[in-house]
Structure formats: structure tokens, C-alpha cells
Amino acid sequence: xxQGTAASLHKLPAVYAYRDxxxxxxLVSYGPDWLDQFRRAxxxxxxxxxxxxxxxxxxxxxxPSHQGAPQRYEGALNTVGIDIGVVGTGxxxxxxxxxxxxxxxxxxxxxxxxxxxxxxLGAGVGANVLIGGSQRSFxxxxxxxxxxxxxxxxxxxxxxxxxxxxxx
Amino acid sequence: MRRREFIGGVLSTAAWPLAARxxxxxxxxxxxxxxxxxxxxxxxxxRVTAIQQRLxxxxxxxxxxxxxxxxxxxxxxxxxxxxxxxxxxxxxxxVLAGGTLSVIAMLHESRTIPVVFAGVADPVGLGVVASLSHxxxxxxxxxxxxxxxxxxLLELHGAWREACGDPSRFLCPAGHREFRRDPRHGGIAS
Numbered sequence: 001x002x003q004g005t006a007a008s009l010h011k012l013p014a015v016y017a018y019r020d021x022x023x024x025x026x027l028v029s030y031g032p033d034w035l036d037q038f039r040r041a042x043x044x045x046x047x048x049x050x051x052x053x054x055x056x057x058x059x060x061x062x063x064p065s066h067q068g069a070p071q072r073y074e075g076a077l078n079t080v081g082i083d084i085g086v087v088g089t090g091x092x093x094x095x096x097x098x099x100x101x102x103x104x105x106x107x108x109x110x111x112x113x114x115x116x117x118x119x120x121l122g123a124g125v126g127a128n129v130l131i132g133g134s135q136r137s138f139x140x141x142x143x144x145x146x147x148x149x150x151x152x153x154x155x156x157x158x159x160x161x162x163x164x165x166x167x168x
Numbered sequence: 169m170r171r172r173e174f175i176g177g178v179l180s181t182a183a184w185p186l187a188a189r190x191x192x193x194x195x196x197x198x199x200x201x202x203x204x205x206x207x208x209x210x211x212x213x214x215r216v217t218a219i220q221q222r223l224x225x226x227x228x229x230x231x232x233x234x235x236x237x238x239x240x241x242x243x244x245x246x247x248x249x250x251x252x253x254x255x256x257x258x259x260x261x262x263v264l265a266g267g268t269l270s271v272i273a274m275l276h277e278s279r280t281i282p283v284v285f286a287g288v289a290d291p292v293g294l295g296v297v298a299s300l301s302h303x304x305x306x307x308x309x310x311x312x313x314x315x316x317x318x319x320x321l322l323e324l325h326g327a328w329r330e331a332c333g334d335p336s337r338f339l340c341p342a343g344h345r346e347f348r349r350d351p352r353h354g355g356i357a358s
Contacts, residue, residue: 015324017312020211030324034211034287035218037310038266041286042222044309045199045262 060162062096062108071105073162094130094140106164108133112140130160197228198235200255202274204267204287206242215266241270248273256281265309271296275307285309 007014008026016022017031060073096108112132130140140160201219205212216238220230228234237258239251252273255263262282265271271285275296288296289312297303300311 015321015328018211020209023210030321032312034312035214037286037312038215038218038264039222041264041266041284041309042219043226044284045219045264046223046226046228 059165062103064103068103069105071103071108072165073108074165075160075162097139097141099137103138105166108138109162109164110134110136112138112160112162132160133162196233196235198237198258198260199223200258200260200263200281201236201238202241202248202251202255202263202265202270203238204241204243204248204270207240209240209242212240212266219264241267241273243267243269245269245273249276252277268294271307271309275305279306281306283307283309287312289313 013027016026016029018034019029019031022029060075062071062073064070096103110133112130132138132140201216203212203215205215216236220236223234223236224230230236237255237260239255241248241251248269252270255274256277260281262284263274263278265274265283265285265288267287268289271283271288271291272294274281274283283306285291285296285307286309288294288309291297291303291307291309291311292299296307297305
């Protein structure tokens with residue numbers, strides 16, 4: 001028995017977006033895979049709810065775009081204000097904008113804070129960028145690699161600390 | 169300041185949640201689920217099961233390191249509000265809201281508890297998020313329709329008309345602005 005839809009009240013055959021309405025007697029459904037959507041929402045619960053709002057530390061890897069070996073850092077997120085892209089089931093990614101192509105080992109270490117009005121930003125730096133590192137010379141631009149339908153994760157993040165961790 | 173160039177590289181946190189978890193003692197977490205189905209709905213039960221199974225795969229076992237509290241809003245505004253209030257009182261780490269009424273009820277109850285939503289047709293139009301790329305606030309999640317699906321629905325309508333005659337009614341949710349905006353969709357403007 002279908003309940004509550006405008007079409008069922010007037011005994012009209014109808015196309016629904018929910019498969020369960022068809023199981024209950026509707027004519028046809030055409031819509032998203034709802035269970036899959038809830039599975040993916042559970043992944044967001046894992047990454048957004050537990051990790052980010054839990055203020056946990058994280059392992060970071062910096063991969064230079066030109067030359068140089070990957071560098072490992074330990075990161076810690078503080079408090080609340082920017083949008084960050086989510087990778088897979090909970091990673092984050094930032095594009096690193098550097099003044100030169102050579103980023104010495106450990107150079108990214110330091111405190112990063114949201115860019116304020118007095119910071120002169122160069123090309124390619126958009127909203128929600130974090131500025132910091134040695135001599136505040138690096139900009140971290142959040143990168144979203146999720147599909148276009150998924151929303152970026154928003155968090156209130158005002159500061160990120162990076163510590164160079166070469167030994168891991 | 170020197171002009172910055174995009175030559176730095178990428179900083180990422182691959183496999184972060186698992187790594188972070190391994191370093192810390194097990195801590196009980198609490199998730200609230202507000203579902204826009206009735207408690208006896210097979211679809212609602214299937215959704216909650218899907219959520220639990222995925223969380224389990226991610227290392228969160230209900231009763232061991234996770235407590236899941238479910239409230240059934242059943243698309244009834246009073247039940248949705250009551251469920252949202254009960255969940256907020258439990259102070260969960262995060263709430264998963266299924267459906268439009270559930271996420272609205274939950275955000276009405278709390279602007280600080282993180283809310284992940286699914287099955288919301290038009291989160292931007294409803295004000296649940298500021299925009300898809302920068303949602304803002306304490307909610308993020310999944311829109312149930314990619315807007316181009318509106319064109320697909322009209323295609324289906326065209327095929328239907330050939331086979332069965334004109335559908336008698338066209339119900340266009342107020343939030344589906346793409347219907348109005350894009351003249352390519354069968355030339356129909358609502």
C-alpha cells in the first residue's frame with residue numbers, strides 16, 4: 001500500500017524516484033541507488049565526524065611536482081573555518097604553492113593559518129587557503145578530488161601544524 | 169611578495185583515518201541516525217543496515233567502539249523534530265540525516281553537531297548548504313539528484329508520451345531550478 005504520495009491519493013499511475021514505493025505498489029521508479037548513497041554517507045561519517053572533528057593528528061606526505069623525493073610530515077588540526085577536499089575514505093589533499101620549485105626537505109614544517117586580508121596572494125591562490133611554513137612562504141590550497149555530485153567537506157579549521165617526520 | 173607559482177606539489181594525507189586510529193587507544197564514538205522512514209519500513213531498515221555495514225568495514229563496530237542511535241522521522245514533521253531533539257540531547261559525534269525533512273529538523277536543533285546528509289534533493293535551494301563546492305556550516309553530504317538528471321526525467325516523459333499518451337500531471341519540485349534554467353531539456357520551462 002503506497003501512502004502519502006500525491007499520485008497515490010488520486011489513484012494515478014506514476015513514475016517514482018524511490019524503488020521502495022514500487023515494491024509497495026507504485027508503477028515504475030527511476031532514480032539514484034539510495035542504499036549506495038547511504039553507504040557513502042557512512043564514509044563521510046567516518047571521515048568528517050570522527051577524524052576531523054575529533055582533532056586527531058594525521059600523517060602527511062608532500063609530493064613535489066617537479067623534482068625531489070616525497071617528504072613526510074605529521075600534521076595536527078586545530079579548531080574551526082575552511083573547506084577541505086576529501087580523498088577516498090578520509091584523506092585530505094592540498095595543492096602546495098611554493099615561491100620556488102625547490103622545496104628543501106622539511107621546509108613545509110610550521111604553523112599554517114587562514115589567509116587574512118593583509119596577505120598578498122599570487123596567481124592561483126583562491127579562497128580558504130592556508131598560509132605558513134618557514135617564513136610563511138607556502139600556501140596550501142584545498143583540492144577536491146571527489147566526484148562532482150559529492151559535496152566538499154566543510155570544517156571549521158583555522159590552523160594546521162606540520163612537523164617534519166623524515167624517519168617514518 | 170614574490171609571485172607564487174603552482175610548482176610546489178601536493179600535500180596529502182593518504183589513508184589517514186586508519187593510521188590515526190591505530191595510534192590511539194580505542195574510544196567509544198556515538199553516531200545519531202535520523203531517517204525519514206518509519207521504524208517498520210523495509211527500506212529504512214535496509215538503509216540503516218547499509219550504514220552499519222559500511223561503518224563496520226571502516227573499523228567501527230556497533231557496541232564495541234561505536235554506539236548508533238536511530239530515530240525514525242517517517243517524513244512526519246512532528247516525528248522528525250522529536251527525533252532530532254532526542255538525538256541532539258545525546259550529544260553524538262556526528263549525525264547522519266536521511267532525507268530532506270530529517271536534515272532540516274536536525275539543523276534546526278543544532279548548528280554545531282556535524283551533520284552528514286543523504287537523499288536531499290536540493291541542499292542549496294533549501295539552504296542546508298551555502299553551495300555545493302563550499303557548503304559552509306555544520307552540514308555536508310549527498311544531493312540525491314545530479315541536476316542533469318532533470319533532462320533524463322524529461323526524456324523518460326517523452327518516451328512515455330509516445331507509448332501511453334500525455335501524462336496528466338507534471339510535478340516539479342520547487343527546488344529544481346535546472347528545469348527552469350536550461351532550455352535544452354525538451355524546451356520545457358516550468
